Amino acid sequence: MTAAAPAITPDVVKAHGLSAEEYARVLEIMGREPNITELGIFSVMWSEHCSYKSSRKWLRRLPTTAPWVICGPGENAGVIDIGDGLACVFKMESHNHPSFIEPYQGAATGVGGILRDVFTMGARPIANLNALHFGAPDHPKTRHLVGGVVAGIGGYGNCVGVPTVAGSCDFDPGYNGNILVNAMTVGIARADRIFYAAASGIGNPVVYAGSKTGRDGIHGATMASAEFDDTAEARRPTVQVGDPFTEKLLIEACLELMAEDAIIAIQDMGAAGLTSSSFEMAGKGGVGVEIDLDRVPVREDGMTPYEIMLSESQERMLMVLKPGREDIARRIFEKWELDFAVIGRLTDTGRMVLKARGAVAADLPIAPLSEAAPVYDRPTTPTPRPAVLDAAAVPAPASVMGALETLLSSPDFCSRRWIWDQYDHMVMTDTVERPGGDAAVVRIHGTGRGLAVTTDCNPHYCGAHPKTGGAQAVAESWRNLTAVGARPLAITDNMNFGNPERPEIMGQFADCIEGIREACLALDFPVVSGNVSFYNETNGKGILPTPTIGAIGLIDDLSRRTSVPFKAAGEDIVLIGATMGHLGCSAYLRELHGRRDGAPPPVDLAAERANGDFVRGEIVSGAVTACHDLSDGGLLVAAAEMAMASGLGATLTPPPGAPALHAFAFGEDQGRYLVTTADGPALVSRAEKAGIPATVLGRTGGAELTLKGAGTISVVQLKAAFEGWLPAYMGDGVA
């Protein structure tokens, strides 16, 4: 340590985000006062971000196993078996706070981080997704944030050459002070070549590769765990700059090295950089580690051990190699023009010993630090139960078709083309279904099979009734996969919430988890990875609870799938699932009446499963030509989307016994699909045999969308409304 090392005063402890009790535990573990480097290490390791101290108790409730799960939560990403000796590796992660402070770099480095989680495990990334929640469109910051975040996601993903194929985006004043940027990466690896983080082999070399370490983002992990207030601006320098070019080289170099028999353990340096990566590797392997900080490649002179250990410089990897394999590794990294250094070795001491300039800069016990990490059983208060809205009590619009046009030109329902136009969604030439459908479909390279991918969450439902909202998010993602003909396999979740120290927030969290759990169990849809982002709160006001679900499904034969557009005129349109006309928490209520009240639609998981299994069967058998699931916006919005995607109209007639016209058109009952088929009555009779509600609603054809009793509107006019809002809102020129 340098002579100027700061004394460990209570203020210094507090500035490191450690409570008095937590610090007492530090003293106990150390048996002495820690120095500043050691304190910094405790601080990041025990931050909410790294320790999951508020969420761990609840996350344990999630179902994480299935015969096809190769690796559930606990590693860098989840791994599932997709047959033919291949595995799909995927995870989602938030970069909310950095993206609010610096939208371009915050979002870009979010993409970079999640890509590393996936290729660290030996997978080649094949698709990126993102789930975005912005503040109200008329909030002064929103336009700038949308422009920057989208450009940042594109800027990074496009450069590394991984297609960004799907995502979600919505706007609500609840996110004015805390936008959400959740990024997901999907990769493919050989099922027998998955790489894990657990270090082993006393004496084995510990190797650093990638970019040099600079003073960026020091304390990013604690920033991500601290609530915002108006001094957030002062924390600005903690934002990092991404270097997607280096990431691309790192992907290629790591995959090349992984093909050699050289790596024992590998871990990317994400939040809390060298600290968390080295602790994780040593901790999981039950070994000690000694690192010579003088050997760490640094970008600037005079970096202290504290800075080196806490730096969040991007595009870095830590590995434990088999003895004698250093030269092969070095050759590969040098070919790719990346830094490479042997910085330490594994020991049998169970301790982490850091050396700098010949002296010991830090000496900490590994297991006690991880095992004694605080776990909180925070108090929870349940969300008050919303009253169920009687559809009859919700006013009808002046014109149902006018209301449809209003909905389609609203911020939450308009086309997202402006966004995905900025993402290279075709590179790798395996994108079979591009953005814009229920789920994107990416071919498994060199085969006739494909993965379907989607992200979903309706925060309005979650806010009104967190348990229903959590279940609905899972069910909707399952439905979106089903709608393209995929067999849903597993999910990753990204839990975005406010301050967990507030019982109402913790109540939302616990209930959302419960809903997710029930849906996962009912749908055989385990959680294999995830991420928790708390403290999405400004001046005491939390965001809507937002448990984003990222889901993966498998299509065994790409010639047997469906998509949203109507395929031909004169086909029957069949509605699958029961329609009650549920308008609580609906888009109709929000966009046309400015109301956000009522209970969300109930989620009947048994019906969800039965309906979905039936629809998938019909798709795979070839009976279905187009399919779209019904979600927010309801039936008429879904029909309009099918029409707009094809340029072909349709005529629909509400069946006998249908609810009031506006409730029939815009009700958000779950578990429903619209499908087209050559022979509607035959499909309906098969459904009846299976006990599935189904009705022929009408026929495709013409250039207008007609709902009997409500009127007619041209598809061209709908499309103009649909495509217009976002480009007009974003304007031209510099974002």
Add this chain to the structure above:
Amino acid sequence: MKSAVIVFPGSNCDRDMQVALARITGTPPVMVWHRETDLPRVDLIAVPGGFSYGDYLRSGAMAAHSPAMTEVRKRAAAGVAVLGVCNGFQILTEAGLLPGVLMRNASLRFICRDVYLRVEDSRAPFTTRYRTGQVIRIPIAHADGNFFADAETLKRIEGEGQVAFRYCDPNGEVTAAANPNGSLGNIAGIRNRAGNVLGMMPHPERLADQLLSGIDGRAMFEGLSEALG
């Protein structure tokens, strides 16, 4: 037909080009790392898309100086066919193999979407399988595709029939609305004077597979295969 694909640090359409060439011409291309100075004897050299060197400084600028490009220049001078797609086009202009430059898109945004192109002629070796005036649909994916040349150069390019493709609407009309990036004369692709070097911003290799919603790019590789044996 034998072909080679040059790979730079940051190339990311190299595999796509490899797959298209292998599948359509029947012979897998040789993948050549940018540091190599010994190019295999081939009939076609493809310079693929991507972000060579991150597109830092200027798109294509750093790759244009790589050892492999020195060889490509020699081969081009000797008449070997050279195809540059997207970043490859940018590299060929930076390397002086094609005139003009590709500046930042007028919208300043990255754009990924299908566009329509009017094929300006059906000369060998690149466009023999297209008809002059044919309208094809091919995707673009770039931030720097805004073709620019000074007035004199542009006159020469136009005068000598070096324009290979122009952005157009689905009916083949070359309009401002159909110009995605601000390119002069809606130019999407050009040849050198001799006709053996072609650069284009759109990606023919991306729509050359029945499963990917279009195969208008396929004819380029079939044509090359036919013209170059």
Add this chain to the structure above:
Amino acid sequence: MRARVHVTLKRGVLDPQGKAIGNALKSLGFSGVGDVRQGKYIELEIDETDATRARARVGEMCEKLLANTVIEDYQIDLDQ
């Protein structure tokens, strides 16, 4: 009057472009090249004759648009 604005990355912020340029110069055979940093240079005409006011206005433009003050610094020079 004409304002000339330099926008540069703050010290300590990673400059991927500068780094790549430095490497490229090296591989082109230029030896002895140390740190390379890349920034933006913006020239603009403004209809303002008073230097103090001009500086204030351009400063506001920098804060609002031209520079990303989270990671960048800016410097304004005025030509009469």
Add this chain to the structure above:
Amino acid sequence: MRARVHVTLKRGVLDPQGKAIGNALKSLGFSGVGDVRQGKYIELEIDETDATRARARVGEMCEKLLANTVIEDYQIDLDQ
């Protein structure tokens, strides 16, 4: 010594970035902004003490890499 290089678009070459900045400034409410041009600013350290030789070397870097002389001009300043 440190070299400071300005790379700017030649007169007559359309500058989409400059134009977009001009438009954005207008839409932000800045009036009276005339022509806006954007260029690059590159700082590099070189181990050279003689100004003439330094200028020659940096000039060569500009010709070879830093500028595309089809559309760009460059200007070199040296700090001791």
